[in-house]
Amino acid sequence: MKNIWIFIGKYNAFFLFLLFFGFSLFLVIRNNIYQRSYAFNSANLIVGSIYAHVNEFTKYFNLGKANDRLANENAALREQLRQSLYSNIVDEHQVNDSLYDQRYSYIVARVINNSVHQKSNYITIDRGSLHGIQKGMGVISADGVVGIVLNVSPHFTTIQSVLHPDTRISATLDTVNAFGSLIWGGKIVDPTKAALRDIPNHVKVKEGEKVVTTGYSLFPSHIPIGKVIKSDMSGDSFLDIEVLLDTDFSTLQYVYVVLDKMSDEKQELEKLNTENE
Amino acid sequence: MSSIFILNIIRFFLLLAVQVFLFKNVGYYNVATAFPYILFLLLLPLNIPNWLLYTISLATGIVVDMFYDTFGVHAAACCTLAFVRIIVMKLTVDYEAHETLATPGIGEMNFRWFFFYSSVLVLTHHLTLFMVEAFTFSNLHYTLISAFLSSIFTEVVILLFSLIFYRKTKR
Numbered sequence: 422m423k424n425i426w427i428f429i430g431k432y433n434a435f436f437l438f439l440l441f442f443g444f445s446l447f448l449v450i451r452n453n454i455y456q457r458s459y460a461f462n463s464a465n466l467i468v469g470s471i472y473a474h475v476n477e478f479t480k481y482f483n484l485g486k487a488n489d490r491l492a493n494e495n496a497a498l499r500e501q502l503r504q505s506l507y508s509n510i511v512d513e514h515q516v517n518d519s520l521y522d523q524r525y526s527y528i529v530a531r532v533i534n535n536s537v538h539q540k541s542n543y544i545t546i547d548r549g550s551l552h553g554i555q556k557g558m559g560v561i562s563a564d565g566v567v568g569i570v571l572n573v574s575p576h577f578t579t580i581q582s583v584l585h586p587d588t589r590i591s592a593t594l595d596t597v598n599a600f601g602s603l604i605w606g607g608k609i610v611d612p613t614k615a616a617l618r619d620i621p622n623h624v625k626v627k628e629g630e631k632v633v634t635t636g637y638s639l640f641p642s643h644i645p646i647g648k649v650i651k652s653d654m655s656g657d658s659f660l661d662i663e664v665l666l667d668t669d670f671s672t673l674q675y676v677y678v679v680l681d682k683m684s685d686e687k688q689e690l691e692k693l694n695t696e697n698e
Numbered sequence: 699m700s701s702i703f704i705l706n707i708i709r710f711f712l713l714l715a716v717q718v719f720l721f722k723n724v725g726y727y728n729v730a731t732a733f734p735y736i737l738f739l740l741l742l743p744l745n746i747p748n749w750l751l752y753t754i755s756l757a758t759g760i761v762v763d764m765f766y767d768t769f770g771v772h773a774a775a776c777c778t779l780a781f782v783r784i785i786v787m788k789l790t791v792d793y794e795a796h797e798t799l800a801t802p803g804i805g806e807m808n809f810r811w812f813f814f815y816s817s818v819l820v821l822t823h824h825l826t827l828f829m830v831e832a833f834t835f836s837n838l839h840y841t842l843i844s845a846f847l848s849s850i851f852t853e854v855v856i857l858l859f860s861l862i863f864y865r866k867t868k869r
Binding site: 434435437438440441442444446447448449450451452453558 | 752769770774830
C-alpha cells in the first residue's frame with residue numbers, strides 16, 4: 422500500500438493528468454448536447470452490435486413463436502375470406518353472386534354400401550354420371566372428408582374412402598401452414614384413425630389441433646379431417662402424427678360430392694408445368 | 699513573490715479578455731482559429747507545483763469554455779497542456795540555473811527554447827481541443843488540418859505577444 426502511494430507520488434503529474442482530464446471529459450459529455458448524444462450513440466453502437474449478434478442466435482429459438490404468430494395472423498385473415506361455400510345444401514346448389522364466382526358446388530348423395538373393416542374400404546352412393554359426378558372428384562360429409570370418387574356409372578358411384586391404403590389427401594394443420602398427406606392402412610387398421618405424414622419435424626403440433634384440407638387438390642380448403650391425438654418424432658425429418666378422424670365411417674349416411682367448376686382449368690394449367698420440362 | 703502573483707493575475711485577465719472579445723471573432727473560415735490565452739499557462743512560474751498547475755489550467759479552461767459555450771472542451775485541452783508542460787519542463791529545464799519562481803518567457807530563457815516549448819504545448823493543446831470538440835474519428839483529416847493551422851496561427855500570435863512585451867517580462 423505504501424509503495425502504491427510512493428509510486429503515485431513519483432508520477433503525480435500523470436495521475437493528476439488522468440484525474441483532471443477525466444473530469445474535463447466528464448464535463449464535456451455531461452454538459453454538451455452534441456458530445457453527449459455522440460457518446461451515448463457510440464455506446465449504443467457497441468451495445469447494439471452485441472445485441473444484434475446475440476439476436477442472431479436467439480432468433481432461432483423464437484422461430485416457433487414467430488411462425489405461430491404468423492400462422493395465427495394468417496388464420497385470422499383466412500377467416501375474413503369468403504371461404505369456398507361449404508354448406509349443408511341438400512342438392513346441387515349455387516349462389517348467384519356478382520362479386521364472387523362460384524367455384525365449388527355439392528351434389529348430395531346417399532350411402533348405399535359401405536365397409537370399414539377391410540384392408541381397402543370402398544363406399545357406394547346412389548348418384549352417378551347422370552348427376553354430373555366424374556371420376557376423381559372429392560367426397561365429403563357433414564363431419565369431414567370421406568374420400569375420392571373411384572368409378573362412375575350412370576346411376577351409381579364408388580368411392581375410395583379415406584380408409585384405403587392408396588388414398589392420399591393433402592392435409593394441413595389448422596394453425597400451422599405446413600402441409601402433408603393423410604394416409605391410412607399399413608400399421609393403422611383402426612377405422613377411426615389415420616396418419617398425417619410429411620409434416621416437418623420443426624413444426625410444433627399440439628394435441629387436439631384440427632387437421633383440415635389444404636385446398637390444393639379436390640377439396641375446398643379447411644374442410645375438417647380430424648384432430649391430432651399423438652405427435653411423435655419419427656426417424657427421418659418428418660413427424661409421425663396420429664389423427665382421429667372426424668368422419669364416422671361406420672355410420673355414414675349422406676355424403677356430398679364436390680364439384681370443382683375450375684378443376685379442368687386448373688389441371689390444364691398445371692399440365693403446362695410438366696410439358697415445359 | 700506577490701509581484702509575480704499579481705503579474706500573473708493581470709496577465710490572466712488581459713489574455714482572457716483579448717481571447718473572448720477579440721480572437722473569438724478572428725478566424726480563417728473556421729479552419730484556423732487562434733487561442734493565445736494559453737500563453738498565460740505557458741508563462742506560469744517555473745517551479746509551480748503540479749496540483750496547482752492542473753487546478754489553474756482547469757479553471758482557465760472552464761472560464762474560456764463559459765465564453766465559448768463549450769463546457770469542458772477547453773478544460774480538457776488545458777489539462778493536457780499542463781501534463782505536457784510538466785514533461786517538457788522536466789526534460790529541458792535546468793532548474794538550478796533559474797530563480798524558483800522565474801517566468802519561462804523569452805526574457806528568462808532564450809528564444810529557441812521558448813519557440814520549441816510553446817510550439818509543442820500549443821500543438822498538443824490544439825490537437826486535444828479539436829479532437830474533443832469533434833468527438834469523433836470520422837473527418838479526422840479535417841480535424842487535424844484545423845488543429846495544425848490553428849496551432850500555427852496561435853503560435854504566431856503568442857510569439858508576437860512575447861516579443862511585444864519582451865522588455866516587460868524581463869523586468
